[in-house]
Amino acid sequence: MRNFILILAAAAMSTLGMGCVSVESISLTSIPARRDAPVRTEKSKIIFLGFNFNNDFVDELVGDLKNQCKDGIVSGILTKDEVVNYFLMIVYSRRVTATGYCQRTGQKT
């Protein structure tokens, strides 16, 4: 019985440590026919006790994608906005992931 409680407590602790993820929003742009050069970027911000005074971390997404696709077009962008809860919504993070496909000049289909 004692072992069972210990295992249960360990499972609960490891679940809390992993964090629960929930999706806030998803958006997708037109997907190109050529998808041989995927690009990806992820930005996140840890928030403690709900105190968050700006969402400027999102502004870096476009710059990151542009750096991965010099002189080309990034299309088929999937933007995923998630909340990762680490501990009882006291500590959580906002994570925005953007993935897409780079088409260099002359490759667009």
Added chain:
Amino acid sequence: MIFSRPNLFTFFRTAFLKAILLLGLCGCAILHKVQLSDIDNRSQFVQVPFDVKVSETGVDVKDIERLGRASGSQAGNDIGNVAALVALFQMGPRSGAPVFSEKYAEKIIYQIHQQCPSGNYSGVTSIRETRKYPVISGEIVKVTGFCLREKKGASL
């Protein structure tokens, strides 16, 4: 000794309450939605950044209800009851607090067109967020991106 023990406690309690009040007045930024458009990073274009923001005041009736009931007076309780009744008519899916006019975000199209009349945009980031203060909130729609202008002498 400058501080006796009760004075020290009072000092820290007041400082803590002031800090909480200050943080509350700063307004927390709540992110609701982020959306990215396609990015045209071809070298034949000059990319001119643009930034457009529209907002509307939101009113959180739940906050009014909580404050009314916390006052402990009969008038406060009555206000709380009215706020609870109003909240019944504001149910349904939404982001942020209810606003007086839901059409505030429509003018963003005209504002973008003013900044980029060619209509050739790239890397448009649309952000829906709330700036939360006690009772009221700023319901914000922000769009940033790049207006593409062809370089002189470049061909498509």
